[in-house]
Structures are given as C-alpha cells and as structure tokens.
Amino acid sequence: MHVDNLEPSKVAQFEMARTNFVGELEKRGVDDRRGLYLKVGETRFYSIVPFESFTALDVLAGARSRAQALMKGTIEEYDRLSDEALVFPHGNEIWSERADLSYLLEGRSLEAAVELVTEDVAPMCDYSAAWSPIAAALASIKHPIERRTFFSGYGTGRTLTFWLAPSLEALRQHPLEAALDKAVGNARAEELLRSLRACVVRSEVKPVRFMREMTVR
Numbered sequence: 001m002h003v004d005n006l007e008p009s010k011v012a013q014f015e016m017a018r019t020n021f022v023g024e025l026e027k028r029g030v031d032d033r034r035g036l037y038l039k040v041g042e043t044r045f046y047s048i049v050p051f052e053s054f055t056a057l058d059v060l061a062g063a064r065s066r067a068q069a070l071m072k073g074t075i076e077e078y079d080r081l082s083d084e085a086l087v088f089p090h091g092n093e094i095w096s097e098r099a100d101l102s103y104l105l106e107g108r109s110l111e112a113a114v115e116l117v118t119e120d121v122a123p124m125c126d127y128s129a130a131w132s133p134i135a136a137a138l139a140s141i142k143h144p145i146e147r148r149t150f151f152s153g154y155g156t157g158r159t160l161t162f163w164l165a166p167s168l169e170a171l172r173q174h175p176l177e178a179a180l181d182k183a184v185g186n187a188r189a190e191e192l193l194r195s196l197r198a199c200v201v202r203s204e205v206k207p208v209r210f211m212r213e214m215t216v217r
Contacts (some may be wrong), residue, residue, distance in 0.1 A: 006043045006044070006045075006085050006086060006087060007043075007085055007086075007087055008042070009060055010084065010085030010086075011042065011043055011085070012086070012088075013081060013082075013085050014030045014034055014045070014081075014082055014085040015039075015211070015213075015214065017077075017078050017082040017085075018037070018078075018079075018080035018082060018211075018214040019213045019214055021071075021074070021075070021078040022213065022215070022216055023031060024074050025067075025071065026216060027073070027192045028070065028179070030067050030070050030216075031063075031067065031216045032064060032068070032071070032216060033049060033060055033064050033067060034047045034049070034216070035047050035048075035049035035050075035062075035215070035216050036048045036111065036210070037112060037210075037211040037214035037215045038116075038149065038208050038209065038210060039111060039209045039210065039211050040111065040116050040206045040207075040208050041206065041207065044206070045211075045214075048110060065100075067155065068123065068153070091155075092155075093152045093154060093155030093156065094124040094152070094154035095150035095151065095152050095153075095155070095156065095160065096150060096151050096153055097148065097150050098128075098149045098150060098151055098159075100128045100150060101107070101127065101128060101131050101149035101159070101161070102135075102146075102147055102148050102149045103134075103135045103138050103139070103143070103146055103147045104146050104147075104148065105139070105143070105144065105146055105172040106146065107146075108146050108148075108164040109164075110148065110162055110164070110210070111210045111212075112146075112164040112165065112166070112210070113148075113162040113163065113164055113208040113210065114163060114167060114168040114170075114171050114208055114209075115162070115163040115166045115206070115208055116160060116161070116162055116163075116165070116204065116205070116206050116207075116208045116216070117160075117161040117163070117203055117204070117205050118158050118159070118160050118161075118203065118204045118205075118206075119158060119159045119160075119161070119200045119201075119204075120157075120158055120159075120200070120201040120202040120203070121158075121159050121199050121200060121201065121203070122198075122199050122200070122201050125198065125199035126199075127196075127199040129160070130192075130195040130196040130198070130199055131196060133192055134176075134180065134192050134193075134196060137179075137180055137183035137184050137189075137192070138179055138180075138183065138205045138213045140183050141179065141183045142180055143174065143179045143183075143186050143198065144165070144170075144174060145152060145163060145164070145171055145174050145176075145179075146163070146164040146165070147161055147162065147163050147164065147168070148154060148161070148162045148164060149161045149162075162208065168207055168210070172209055176193075177189065177193065180193065201209075
C-alpha cells in the first residue's frame with residue numbers, strides 16, 4: 001500500500017495512530033499483515049508486504065480480515081484517526097524486484113533504505129544494459145552503498161530504487177559518481193552515467209526512513 005499524500009498538519013496524527021495501534025497489536029500477539037512501513041519525504045508512507053505468487057494475495061487478505069476481527073473495539077478508533085489524515089488518492093501497487101537493476105553487496109533489507117529515487121524510464125531504452133556495467137564497477141571496489149530496485153508493473157509503471165546505507169549521511173559520503181571514478185576512471189564514469197541518465201525521462205528523489213514503531217514485529 002502507498003499513501004502518497006497526507007495533510008501536512010496531520011502527519012503526526014497518522015504516525016501516532018499507527019504507532020499506538022501497533023502497540024495494541026503486539027500486546028495481543030496479532031499481526032495485521034500491513035508489512036514494513038517506510039516514510040518517504042515528509043508526507044508519504046509505504047507499507048510493503050512481500051509475496052511470491054498471486055495466490056498469496058488471497059491468503060494475505062484472509063489474514064488481514066482475521067486480524068481486524070481480533071482487534072474489534074480498538075481498530076475503529078485507529079481507522080478514524082488514520083483515515084482522517086489522508087488526502088486521496090492512496091492505494092495498492094504490485095512491485096516486481098529487479099535483480100538486474102540492483103546492486104547488493106551484503107543483501108541489506110529495505111529497513112536500511114535511506115533514499116528513494118522514483119523514475120519514469122523511456123520505454124525503448126535498455127535500462128538494464130545501462131546499469132549492468134555500473135553494478136560491475138561498484139562490485140569491483142566493494143562499494144558499501146547498496147541498491148534495490150523495483151518496477152511498479154501493476155500501478156504507476158515507474159521504477160523505484162531504494163539506496164541502502166547505515167545513514168543518509170553515509171550515502172552522501174559515498175556518492176555514486178565518486179565510486180565510479182575510483183573504479184573505472186573519470187572519463188569512463190561519465191560515459192556510464194550519461195548512458196544511464198539517457199534512459200530516464202523524469203525522476204524524483206526523496207529521503208526514506210524505516211518506521212520501526214509503525215511496523216509489527
């Protein structure tokens with residue numbers, strides 16, 4: 001699920017409603033199967049649940065319905081407070097993870113995401129071919145900043161890249177451009193980046209923070 005917009009004045013209300021509800025869920029040993037919460041920028045949230053087949057969606061829906069029934073008497077106030085903060089549209093998307101567009105040195109999870117780059121990729125451009133030599137160059141120097149990329153095939157049609165690092169400051173200290181300069185030299189680095197950027201029609205960059213307090217464990 002993605003919530004693209006919140007009333008700026010209601011962001012704290014939305015966070016608190018979810019945080020309090022998670023506390024109640026954990027006290028009762030209930031998982032509402034809303035997955036991992038990420039805050040993107042100041043007014044956007046993603047709730048991410050992995051699955052491997054479309055049949056798993058029926059199982060997920062059933063689990064959520066059972067959780068709602070178990071939380072009767074508490075969930076109503078949560079729904080009121082959280083829904084009151086929303087500005088539509090918000091909805092669901094299905095993302096496919098793209099290993100060919102990623103770079104995972106140690107295999108960090110999305111909990112380590114510190115930045116999200118959302119891109120509209122030109123349909124006739126081979127983005128994978130443009131990224132592949134960059135990933136190889138990063139691997140050759142064991143670049144410590146990782147990336148996981150997804151394609152929203154059932155949704156916006158955009159490419160979503162999460163940069164994974166110990167902190168946003170660490171990401172800034174190890175920029176992609178400098179890493180490529182180190183791996184292949186300045187001239188080749190500029191060539192590789194030009195090829196990659198030529199595939200992108202439009203992009204948006206937002207900081208990301210894992211919301212542990214909004215995520216059931």
